[in-house]
Amino acid sequence: xxxxxDKEYYKSERKVEWRNVLRKEIKSKARTEVxxxxxxxxxxxxxxxxxxxxxxxxxxxxxKKEASRCLDCVVPTCVVGCPVETNIPKFVKYIxxxxxxxxxxxxxxxxxxxxxxxxxxxxxxxxxxxxxxVNKLKKEGSAIGYLERFVADYERESGNTSIPDLEEPNxxxxxxxxxxxxxxxxxxxxAKFGYDVTVFEAxxxxxxxxxxxxxxxxxxxxxxxxxxxxxxxxxxKFVTNFIVGKTATIDDLKEEGFKAFFVAxxxxxxxxxxIPGENFSGIQSANEFLTRVNLMxxxxxxxxxxxHTGKNVVIVGGGNTAMDxxxxxxxxxxxxxxxxxxxxxxxxxxxAEEIKHAIEEGIxxxxxxxxxxxxxxxxxxxxxxxxxxxxxxxxxxxxxxxPAPVEGSEYDIDVDSVVIAVGVSxxxxxxxxxxxxxxxxxxxxxxxxxxxxxxxxxxxxGDIVRGGATVILAMGDGRKAGKGMHKxxxxxxxxxx
Numbered sequence: 478x479x480x481x482x483d484k485e486y487y488k489s490e491r492k493v494e495w496r497n498v499l500r501k502e503i504k505s506k507a508r509t510e511v512x513x514x515x516x517x518x519x520x521x522x523x524x525x526x527x528x529x530x531x532x533x534x535x536x537x538x539x540x541k542k543e544a545s546r547c548l549d550c551v552v553p554t555c556v557v558g559c560p561v562e563t564n565i566p567k568f569v570k571y572i573x574x575x576x577x578x579x580x581x582x583x584x585x586x587x588x589x590x591x592x593x594x595x596x597x598x599x600x601x602x603x604x605x606x607x608x609x610x611v612n613k614l615k616k617e618g619s620a621i622g623y624l625e626r627f628v629a630d631y632e633r634e635s636g637n638t639s640i641p642d643l644e645e646p647n648x649x650x651x652x653x654x655x656x657x658x659x660x661x662x663x664x665x666x667x668a669k670f671g672y673d674v675t676v677f678e679a680x681x682x683x684x685x686x687x688x689x690x691x692x693x694x695x696x697x698x699x700x701x702x703x704x705x706x707x708x709x710x711x712x713x714k715f716v717t718n719f720i721v722g723k724t725a726t727i728d729d730l731k732e733e734g735f736k737a738f739f740v741a742x743x744x745x746x747x748x749x750x751x752i753p754g755e756n757f758s759g760i761q762s763a764n765e766f767l768t769r770v771n772l773m774x775x776x777x778x779x780x781x782x783x784x785h786t787g788k789n790v791v792i793v794g795g796g797n798t799a800m801d802x803x804x805x806x807x808x809x810x811x812x813x814x815x816x817x818x819x820x821x822x823x824x825x826x827x828x829a830e831e832i833k834h835a836i837e838e839g840i841x842x843x844x845x846x847x848x849x850x851x852x853x854x855x856x857x858x859x860x861x862x863x864x865x866x867x868x869x870x871x872x873x874x875x876x877x878x879x880p881a882p883v884e885g886s887e888y889d890i891d892v893d894s895v896v897i898a899v900g901v902s903x904x905x906x907x908x909x910x911x912x913x914x915x916x917x918x919x920x921x922x923x924x925x926x927x928x929x930x931x932x933x934x935x936x937x938x939g940d941i942v943r944g945g946a947t948v949i950l951a952m953g954d955g956r957k958a959g960k961g962m963h964k965x966x967x968x969x970x971x972x973x974x
Contacts, residue, residue, distance in 0.1 A: 511542070511545065511546045512617075513543070513546070513616075513617040513618075513619075513620055514535060514539050514540075514542065514543040514620050514623060516532050516533070516534075516535070516620075516623055517532075517533040517534070517535075518531055518532055518533060518834075519531055519533060521834075521837035521838050521839070524694060524838065525804070525807050525808060525838035525839060526808060527694075527808065528692070528693040528694045528808060529694060530693075530694055530695070530697055531694050531695065531834055532596070532626075534626060534627060534630055535623055535624070535626075535627045537577075537627075537631075539627075540572055540577075540623075540624055540627040540628075541572060541573060541575065543619070543620050543623065543624060544569045544570070544572035544573040544624060545573050546610075546619055547566060547569045547570070547573070547619055548609055548610070549566060549570070550566065550609050553565060553566045554607040554608070554609065554612070555604040555605070555607050555608050555618075555619070555621060556604070557607055558603040558604040558605075558606055558607035559603060559604045559949075560603070560949050560950050560952065560953030560956075561587045561588050561594075561662075561949065561952050561953050561956050562587055562956075563583075563584060563586075563587045563588055563604075563625075564583055564586065564587070565604060565621055567583050568580040568581075568583040568584050568624075568625075568628065569619070569621070569624060571583060572624060572627075572628065577627075577628055577631045577632065577635075578631075578632055578635065578637055578639070580628045581628050581629065581631070581632035581638075581639065582639055582641075584625060584628055584629065585639065585640070585641050585707075586641060587956065588952070589661060589662050589664075589665035589666075589704070589707065589708055589952075590658060590661060590662065590704045590948075590952065591625050591626075591628065591629035591704075592626060592629035592630060592633065592700050592703065592704055593658070593687060593696065593700065593701065593704055593948065594622075594625060594948065594949055594952070595622055595623070595624075595625035595626025595627070595628075595629055595630075596626055596695065596696050596700070597691060597695065597696055597947075597948050598622060598625075598947065598948060598949040599828050599947055599949070600621050600622035600625075601618075601622075601828070601829065601830075603949065604621050604622075605618040605619065605620070605621050605622065606618065608621075633703055638707060638710075640707060640710050640711050641665075641669055641711070642669070643668060643669055643671065643711060643712070644669065644670055644671035645671050646671050646673065646712070647670075647671040647672060647673075648673060649671075649672050649673060649736050649966060649970065650672070650673045650674075650675070650733075650734050650735045650736060651667050651672045651673065651674045651675070651735065651736065651737050651738075651739075651962065652674075652675055652676075652677065652721075652730050652735040652737075652738045652739070653667075653674060653675070653676040653677065653738075653739045653741065654676075654677055654721045654738065654739065654740045654741060654742050654907065655676070655677075655678065655679070655685055655740070655741035655742045655743055655939070655941075656676050656678040656683045656684055656685050656705070656715065657684065657685025657686045657687060657741055657743055657939060657940075657951065658685070658686070658687060658939065658948045658949075658951040658952045658955070659739075659741035659938045659939030659940075659951035659952065659954050659955040659958075660676055660685065660739065660741035660939070660955070661676070661684075661685075661704070661705065661708055661955070662951070662952040662954075662955025662956055662959070663739045663741065663936075663938070663954075663955035663956075663958050663959045663962070664676050664708055664711075664713045664955075665708050665711055665713070665955075665959075666955065666956055666958075666959025666960070666963075667959050667962060667963070668708070668711040668712050668713050669711070669959075670959070670963045672963075672966075673712075673714075674712070674713045674714065675713075675714045675715070675716060675735075676713060676714070676715045676716070677716050677719040677721050677724075678715060678716065678717045678718075678719065679718070679719065679720045679721075679742070680717065680718070680772070681717055681718055681772075682717065682772055683702075683705050683715055683717065684698075684701045684702075684705060685741075685743055686743060686745075686940075686948075687701045687948070688701055688771060688772060689767060689768040689771050689772045690764070690767055690768070690771070690798065690801070691767075691771075691801060692767070692770070692771060692801050692804065692805050693771070694804070694808070695801065695831075698771075720906060721740075721742070721906070721907060721910075722906035722907045722909065722910035722911075723906060723910075726910050726911075727907070727910070727911060727932075727935065736934065736966060736970050737934045737935075737936065737962045737965055737966060737970075738934065738935045738936065739928075739936045739937065739938065739955075739958050739962065740907050740922065740930075740935065740936070740937040740938075740941055741937070741938055741939045741941060741951070741954075741955070742903075742904045742906065742907055742941050743903070743904055743939060743940045743941060744901040744902055744903045744904065744940035744941065744943075744944055744945045745764055745901065745904045746764075746901060746902040746903065746904055746905065747762030747763070747764040747765065747897065747901055747902075748762075748897075748899050748900040748901060748902060749762070749897055749899070750793070750848065750897065750899060752848060752849055752850055752851070753849075753850045753851065754850055754851030754852060754853065754859070755851060755897075757851055757852075757853040757857055757858065757859040758853070758856075758857050758858045758859065759785060759787075759853075759858050759859040759892075759893065759894040759895065760851060760859050760894070760895045760896075760897065761894075761895075761896060761897070762896070762897050762898075763792070763794070763798045763799065763801075763802045763896050763897060763898035764901060766784060766802055766805070766896045767798070767801060767802060767805065769782070769784050770784055770805055770809075776805070776808070776809050784809070785893075785894055786806050786809050786810065786811055786893065786894050787811070787892075787893020787894050788811060788812040788813065788893055789811070789812065789813045789815070789890075789891050789892050789893045789894075790803070790806040790811040790813070790814050790815065790892070790893060790894050790895075790896070791815045791816075791817055791862055791890065791892050791894075791895050791896070792806065792814070792815070792816055792817070792895075792896045792898055793817050793818075793847075793848055793895065793896070793897050793898060793899060794816075794818065794897070794898030794899045794900075795816065795818035795819075795820065795824075795825040795826055795827055796825075796826045796827050796898065796900075797826075797827045797828060797831055798898045799816060799818070799827065799896075799898035800816075800827045800828075800831040800832065800834075800835050801831075802896045802898050803815070803816050803835060803840050803896075804834070804835055804838060804840065806894075806896070807838055807839065807840060813841060814839070814840050814841065815840070815841040815842075815843060815890070816835070816840060816841070816842045816843065816844075817843045817846050817847070817848060817862075817864060817890075818842070818843070818844050818845075818846070819845065819846065819847040819867050819880040820844065820845065820867070820869065820877060820878070820880050821844050821845055821869065822842065822844055824869075824877045824878065825844075843864070843890075845866060845867045845868065845869070845880070846864040846865065846866055846867060847864060847865055847867055847880070847882070848862050848863065848864050848865075848895075849863050849864065849865045849887060850862075850863040851863070851895065852889075859892060859893075859894065859895055860891065860892065860893070861889050861890070861891060861892060862889065862890045862892045862895060863887055863888070863889050863890075864887065864888060864889075864890060865882050865883065865886055865887045866882075866883040866886035866887075866888075867880040867881060867882055867883060868880070868881055868883055869881075900945060901940070901944075901945050902919065902920060902944065903919070903920050903921050903922070903940065903941045903944060904941065905920055907922075907941075908920060908922065911932065911935075913931070913932060914930055914931060914932055914935070915930065915931035919944050921941060921942055921943065921944045922937040922941055922942050923942075924936070924937050924938070924942055927957070927958070927960070927961030927964065927965070928942075928954060928957050928958035928961050929961055929965065933965075933969075934965060934969070936958045936961060936962055936965075937958075938951065938954025938955055938957070938958045939951035939954050939955070942954065
């Protein structure tokens with residue numbers, strides 16, 4: 478084996494012959510029962526009292542065994558399911574051949590944040606869902622996410638980290654607004670083309686939602702910092718405490734010589750349900766809750782602004798943010814950490830792995846229920862939540878069955894604090910500073926196929942365009958925008974020189 482590592486080989490005159498060889502190997506491997514690797518995990522009764530990482534990672538032996546399961550498909554459908562188009566069969570084959578650093582180089586050809594993606598990307602509904610094992614053989618797919626994490630961690634721990642090949646610096650200044658997954662990705666893509674890239678971050682720390690929105694037990698901060706350092710090694714510069722639209726406008730940055738812009742300011746504006754009592758003390762958005770805990774030491778009572786939780790904490794919602802919030806509350810000492818969700822467990826949008834981990838850690842689930850009112854004590858602190866039972870009707874636009882209230886089914890739950898995790902809206906500052914910018918009725922920014930907005934030279938991606946999505950979809954936007962921005966510069970700025 479080895480020819481499969483040569484991209485050009487598939488285009489050669491021996492392609493048909495090689496496909497026949499691969500087909501024979503696929504049939505042989507498919508007949509061999511190799512069970513998908515299981516990720517080692519920290520003890521639930523230990524991890525739910527600390528911020529240690531839940532998933533412990535694969536050993537080299539486990540990774541090589543899992544890599545050997547890959548069927549070397551003639552048409553690698555797994556790649557179709559990857560928003561950043563990682564050459565999955567190629568990096569997996571390097572693992573099987575015991576060249577882990579070579580696998581890391583393959584990953585970084587398309588992915589600037591592999592250690593992050595290996596932890597938080599929903600591979601089970603993307604690349605792994607497209608695996609031949611799943612679609613054709615009705616078996617568990619290759620553990621692509623586990624392998625991606627292993628490779629990235631191995632490279633970092635080896636001290637031999639690499640960066641992708643970069644073109645010669647061209648001196649053209651490019652600006653990126655936001656240092657989340659979309660912003661970091663487009664910055665890396667532009668650096669490969671030789672541009673002088675500066676990322677402007679509104680907060681005091683880099684990483685965007687990777688830092689403020691995802692808890693330490695799921696995505697350690699030192700992993701995020703290491704990935705950002707890799708982007709810095711590519712020549713990308715970062716400026717913190719800088720709000721584009723307030724500290725300086727896009728027009729101001731144009732005067733400083735920036736030729737094109739990418740807006741990745743995210744969706745940090747929380748949604749609420751607008752029900753009676755929602756303004757009582759002790760009720761907060763998941764965005765505020767997680768940001769204060771993750772970036773402001775809100776979970777530590779020794780700091781000046783600790784986050785109030787109490788013994789009975791309810792999180793309203795069923796997505797990944799809700800799971801992050803309820804598991805964080807458990808780690809902060811809540812005796813009862815409860816999810817209240819208006820649909821059933823089957824409709825819950827959170828990753829299956831996160832739901833599993835939550836159940837193991839003692840999280841309670843109240844499904845088919847929705848809050849209708851809150852009550853407070855004499856000091857205005859929430860102490861009770863009234864919920865109404867729900868039943869599922871016909872599917873709505875999302876494909877999930879629509880919840881409908883059951884008349885006369887209300888009952889009360891004692892609470893000390895409530896976290897609302899029912900979605901977010903785009904940060905509005907850039908849009909407000911640019912009235913000429915076309916937006917949707919949800920205040921997301923409209924873009925074309927190259928991720929360019931209605932303003933020439935201004936591109937956007939991630940949650941500011943999607944209104945709330947996954948890390949990997951934001952990264953996919955960043956990759957596409959990098960190509961679009963490069964094309965724009967070549968066809969406009971350089972064409973005028």
